[in-house]
Amino acid sequence: MDFSFTEEQTLLRNSVQKLIQSSYDFETRRKVAKSEAGWRKEIWQQIANDGLIGAAIPEDFGGLGGGAVETMIVMEEFGRGLVIEPYLQNAVIAAGFLKAGGSTKQKEELLPAIAGGESTYAFAYAEPQGRYNLADLTTKATKSGNGYTLNGYKAVVLGAPWADKLIVTARTGGDQRDAKGVSVFIVDKNAKGVTTRDYPTVDGLRASEVTLENVAVGADALIGGEGEGLPLIERVSDEAIAALSAEAIGAMKVLNDTTVEYCKTRKQFGTPIGKFQVLQHRMVDMFMNYEQSVSITYMVTLKLEEEEAERKKAASAAKVQIGKAGRFIGQQSVQLHGGMGMTDELNVGHYFKRLTMIDTQFGNVDHHLKRYASLS
Amino acid sequence: MDLNYTAEDEAFRAEVRAFIEQNQPQHLKGVKRGEYRTKEDFLAWHKILYKKGWLVPSWPAPYNTLSWTPTQKYIWNEENARAETPAILPFGVSMVGPVIYTFGTPEQKARFIPGILSGEVWWCQGYSEPGAGSDLASLKTRAVREGDHYVVNGQKTWTTLAQFADWIFVLVRTDPNAKAQEGITFLLCDMKTPGITVKPIITMDGSHEVNEVWFDNVKVPVENRIHEENKGWTCAKFLLSHERAGIAGVARSKNAIGRLKQMLAMEVVDGGKLIDDADFERKVAELEIDLTALEFTELRTLAAEQAGKGPGLESSILKIKGTEIQQRITELTLEAVGYYAMPFADPLAHNEFAPGPDYAEGAAQHYANMRKTSIYGGSNEIQRNIIAKMVLGL
Incomplete structure (x- = not known):
């Protein structure tokens, strides 16, 4: 160990x-x-x-x-x-x-x-009806000649405004939510039939809505076997969850340190507010939430190469812990900073927003609680 | 104990419902205040109610000729929430107005009250300072008497909607040597007076609701002082404890849960509806039960008031639970809309591209914005201190 x-x-x-x-x-x-x-x-x-x-x-x-x-x-x-x-x-x-x-x-x-x-790439996987179900796809890729023709709509594709290539998940077979029949393609963003509408996100990033209309790709655009893409998508998503967990603990650490420092210096009623026991205990809870999150981030990082079921459980466990801790730490950092915590000027609100969005990416607490339970 | 409304109350409800249906500004129905575009939007409903004579049912005669019971006022709030009418700005009619009719001279009443009621004069509240938040009495903005004027220097902050204000009511320190609460004076100040600067504070959701208000040698005539010099804390305390009706926001929260449920019926998960998802259903049920308990806590307060026992320290319970529930609604809304919580809808630039369903727009920003509710109006920690000290005697 x-x-x-x-x-x-x-x-x-x-x-x-x-x-x-x-x-x-x-x-x-x-x-x-x-x-x-x-x-x-x-x-x-x-x-x-x-x-x-x-x-x-x-x-x-x-x-x-x-x-x-x-x-x-x-x-x-x-x-x-x-x-x-x-x-x-x-x-x-x-x-x-x-x-x-x-x-x-x-x-x-x-x-x-x-x-x-x-x-530069972006990952176009989410669809409006699909929520966090990676297999729930209406985007279709049909065989044509040596390659495929793609049609569909992808939602909230983070980083797409800066990308020149998109990784697109699409159905080559099966029904809308089947595990089989999902394939993964690399699509040039400037290919004919790809349209994007770009916009900022709440946490200061950029995303696009992506429409694919008769987009032709070659056979070499396919990553992995045709119709065998879901296990690959799940694997990469779990790796993304591990990475997001690491990003989250970095953000949590800044919030906790900033909040403790603020409570040591901010005076009300003639004393630093950090002297009030109710706020001390709050910050202790924030600290424990952070430490638990670090632990689970190490856990998922070290289990990414385990067999599939074990890896999935690890990723879902991490996403639940990070989601809950991120919300608690984010909210309490704002609360303890008072009005200042609400401002755009202070960094606290920006970390709060990023942690909020991390919970949304690749499935929130509820989604991963269910996934974890279904694997146990 | 009786849960039922009287026949009079039911008739009253029918009357106000009909009035609201016929008169509410349709273009503002259900629109969040942060999305109002003009000053007139904020005042539209105010002016309609003023004309009808229904603006200030809690004010005394001669300003108010209504004699609505506390139950009827409750029904009035409920019907407004149900119809999603614009909330009435509190700064004039709920804050400085009652201070003026309670502590003002006849001249002051004659001068200021008509503008408050008609909505012609927009007021803002100069209370908090950078160093005086929860501990309001530690405020430092200084006023020095020079002849028939006070000269005011200092800074106020978190001043809501000061960018539209014509006048500000402001707490200033007139005696720096007295005990904190005893050297404070309550002044009324024209925002056009030289030396006043308003600087916007943009909050993390991108909206401009609050401001800094700076005073640099601002001359305020002595006749604009309410109550005696150094007795301003009496006015401040009166203002803070006044008009607690509706503080819990029960009616508006009920309506917001209704909206949430509509959203859940549209959101899809694994081919089904999110509203049929057992986990989500359970969370909404918990929230509704919490709100039901709060509703009855408020009704008990109301009943006590009706029986002549003034509003008690329950107002701290109403504030804490009310804001916790409001915040919880925004959390569940955020969760409900999934990925479409991510797009940023700039409140300062209208008509931008807004992806996703209409109801999802700004969900994360509203969630962020509503964090303010457990901070403002005496933070929820302060409210718990009040209960600990005043109710439990700790």
């Missing part, structure tokens, strides 16, 4: 921290989120150049050859920095699909460009 980090992992953490400190102060983040572009291409390139996008991509394909622990370290620090750029969509999701389901040719062609920040 060992929960310590290797020297390389510590160096990785240090380099991410350095990047955040040098170019990701809160004021800059706030400005970037409100800017026309909504992100900084040059920072994304720097993230790539520092080797971070490729942290968990094999060395043969342009990465550093790390694994889930490396991803966790980067995501945790990005959570602290409230990083906007689409690390999850690329380093975790796009690379995840290719690593687990891509052919050698696809890996050789596509992974180095991801690691190098040259091509």
